[in-house]
Amino acid sequence: MAEVKLVNIKKVYPYVSGEEKKKNKKKSADEPEKKKVNLQITDEGVVAVQAFNLDIKDKEFIVLVGPSGCGKSTTLRMVAGLEEISDGELYIDGKLMNDVAPKDRDIAMVFQNYALYPHMTVYDNMAFSLKLRHTPKDEIDKKVREAAEILDITQYLERKPKALSGGQRQRVAIGRAIVRAPKVMLMDEPLSNLDAKLRNEMRAEIIKLRQRINTTFMYVTHDQTEAMTLGDRIVIMKDGYIQQIGTPQEVFNHPANLFVAGFIGMPVMNFFDAELKREGDKFFVEVGGIKVELAPEKEARLLKNNVQSQPVTLGVRPEHTDVAEQGIASTVEVAEMMGSSVHLHLNADGKDVIVIVPTIDMKGSYKQGDTVHFTFDGKVAHVFSKETDKNLEF
Amino acid sequence: MQKKSSLMKKLKKYWPFYFLALPGLIYFFINNYIPMGGLILAFEKYTVSGGIFGSKKIGFQNFKFLFSNADAWIMTRNTLLYNIVFILLGLVISILTAYFLHELKSNMSRKFYQTVILFPSLLSIIIVSYLANALLAGDTGFINNHILLPLGLEPISFYSEKKWWPFILVFVHFWQMTGTSCILYLANMSAIDPSLYEAASMDGATRWQSFFNITIPCLVPTIITLTILAVGKIFNSDFGLFYQVPMNSGAIIDVTQTIDTYVYRGLMNTANLGMSAAACFYQSVVGFCLVMITNSMVRRISSENAMF
Structure with missing residues (x-):
């Protein structure tokens, strides 16, 4: 203890002998400079x-x-x-x-x-x-x-x-x-x-x-x-x-950045290119033709950080994404039956999205090519800066 | 019949592998098996006109000659004792040298020391014998002229005083052979999972405790295999070392005569091929028996480490 x-x-x-020399080797003029990745x-x-x-x-x-x-x-x-x-x-x-x-x-x-x-x-x-x-x-x-x-x-x-x-x-x-x-x-x-x-x-x-x-x-x-x-x-x-x-x-x-959001959680979080809109003290995200207001505690944190309207990466976990009558339109590519739930692999305007649907809530079965609409709640949406990848709430 | 068909099936199925093994098998057959027929010479009084198969059969006469000779005890004693020293001391020296090389962190240093240690084994024994001569010669030798005389000590006549030669021969042997003999141990040490040493250091082991508790036990199969093979050759000796390095000096023959040098000298003096063949046959049979005995002893103590 x-x-x-x-x-x-x-x-x-530290570099072992030889590696450094290789690294520092003078490049010929016509050799394009490689970017440090x-x-x-x-x-x-x-x-x-x-x-x-x-x-x-x-x-x-x-x-x-x-x-x-x-x-x-x-x-x-x-x-x-x-x-x-x-x-x-x-x-x-x-x-x-x-x-x-x-x-x-x-x-x-x-x-x-x-x-x-x-x-x-x-x-x-x-x-x-x-x-x-x-x-x-x-x-x-x-x-x-x-x-x-x-x-x-x-x-x-x-x-x-x-x-x-x-x-x-x-x-x-x-x-x-x-x-x-x-x-x-x-x-x-x-x-x-x-x-x-x-x-x-x-x-x-x-x-x-x-x-x-x-x-x-x-x-x-x-x-x-x-x-x-x-x-x-x-x-x-x-x-x-x-x-x-x-x-x-x-x-x-509350993932601190895009990496954590993508690394933690299985299946991985869905990411969308979205717009964060500030209207007074209210914050909305606009994505795929829908506008969702963020939860009050999220709005409070964004306000505290003095976040303004900007393009963001929106993250929503598959288990927090719901199939609905209205929402972002997509087509079913694969439906994986997992027992207690179905993992729907959707294509929303060229973007891969996973939605978990509990089998108990299912009204029918999903087939490849079916059109499905999905939406999410403002409580479970995470907004990340496009520039720094950081969660704007932090 | 069933066995034959299964062998044919195997040959058919794995013919590319057998084909690949063919050159090696041919080599072994020509180089190792055909010459075995020559062992018949050990039981003949060989004459050039009679040839191998037509010479007079004399039973065990050649063996009798070999062992009734006054030198039989000396050459057997020398061969055995030198080999015992080479096996035991060689084990310690090779493992310690390999361990020190293995422990070197810098690759450059390791390569340097390995090359230095390995270099003597690349030298011909003739060159080694002249290097030894340059050190040991009575009038012109380095030891007498540059060490003993400046110190006011009496010069030593190395080539006529036999008391020095057990040490000189053992030193020259290890100076020349340590580089090659430590390679196997070094390769084995490199193959030991480094996490075993890390686990040992977490458990509280010092370097020497790790050496005795991890390195040595992991080397045991190699040590046993090499020792069994060395025991199998305990009646053989490095001809160059015992004949060339002492410069065939008669005054020190009591401590440099081994079975191989005796056979060579016998062959040179009497051209008695039968006696030479008998000596070789004797070496092989005794070596084979010793391998079997040692292996069965190892199998009794630790069956997993036995060769077969």
Whole structure:
């Protein structure tokens, strides 16, 4: 149990010899200049993480989520001590940890590929850290068996990792981490090597485990479902920057920018080119021939930010979009029956739109080519700046 | 019949693979199997006129000659002891060298040191023997002229004092062979999942604890395979090392004579092909038996690490 504080953390991977020369190679006059497409590649090297500020409370479950290459694993590895921190400060329980060796940070980590010692039995894998700390044998035995009991792997203690299934190996990896009751538990995409069914089961196991061992968790995933179900708070990252920090509900209901809006939620949010109209203290969005007034709390935030009429990107989640008699006209391209709902893939004036229709509300079936009108409520519309991609309410 | 048809089926199905394997199989047949017929020489008193198959059969006479000789004990002792030292010390030196190279963070340094360590193995043993001579020669050698004499010490006549040669031969062997023997271990170390070391460091292991608890156990299959193969050659010796490096000096023959040099010298002096064939046959049979025994011992202790 510990508080973790990351202050302005930055990670730069300097160029190795040769790369820099290649980069600085003088181009011939006729060679067109290539535009720098990746902001993370700078003169000092490849910037994996920057301006990372986060306060993790004691016993909090924080999930870092983002696409591949966004810097989430690097951040976790910096906390673990497996990567050097290029700049900034890391505190665990108020102590500066930048130059402290991993073994002295009192943290444990569960790796994506389990990282179980192949030549050791499950028991030895779990006991290894305790043996290195010269813990008495009977205490090691007690702790290993307790952890095995929690994770339901007692019957596999004498087996070697290669004789275990993926799920069992994952349990052993977690067991190895919890056996020494670390202050902070780090998990780097621990479920990504498992199949969908096992992943769901293990997710539930991790929730139960968290209640039992009651420590601070930092969990990295690219799976937003894991992030939403496990985290007390979610940190959404892109290109090494934090995009938003908030509870699952906050990031789902109030995405800070277009990236977060598109990343969180399945199916992804629908985006439209729209006009935001300010009429006194009222705000409307005009899209596809319909005009929708925004909810009063949204209007209050826009007013506070002194937002004026402007072209915007309008975002509405598929589950917040309703089929109606009147609204934006579209044609059905695909209707996916999901059981409790139908996912309608529509084409609205060349734009792909997904609408979720609960089967209980359906009056008939949808066929390809059917004309459908859809609309949305002002409470669930998100308006993003065309220039900055930021949510204008923020 | 069923077996035959299934073999035909396999040949038909996988003929491109068998076709690809064909040059290798032909090579093995010509180079490794046909010469086995020559073993018959071990049981003959070979004459040029009689040829391999027409010479007089003398049973185990050649073997008797080989072992009744006064040098039999010396050459067997030398061959065995040098090989035991090479196997045991070689294991430690190769693994440690590979580990140090593996631990180097800079690619440039790693390449540099690897090249430096590997370079001697590219040198012909003749060149190595003259390099050794340049160091050890009584009158002109570097050690006598530039180290011992300036220090006021008596020069050493290396080529006539046998006490130095076990050390010199072991040193020259490792100086020349460490580069190649550490490559396999280095490749194996590179294949060890780095997350195992990360997990160990999170568990509280120091570098040496990681070395003994992760690196060595992960190398065990390679160590066992290479050791079994080396044990199989325990009655063979590096002819160049034991014949060329001591410059065929008679004064030190007690510590440089091995089965191979003995056979060569015998062949040069008496042209007795039968005795040479007997010695080789003896080396092969003993080597084969040792491989089988070592492997069965490994299988009893840890079946997953046995070769077969």
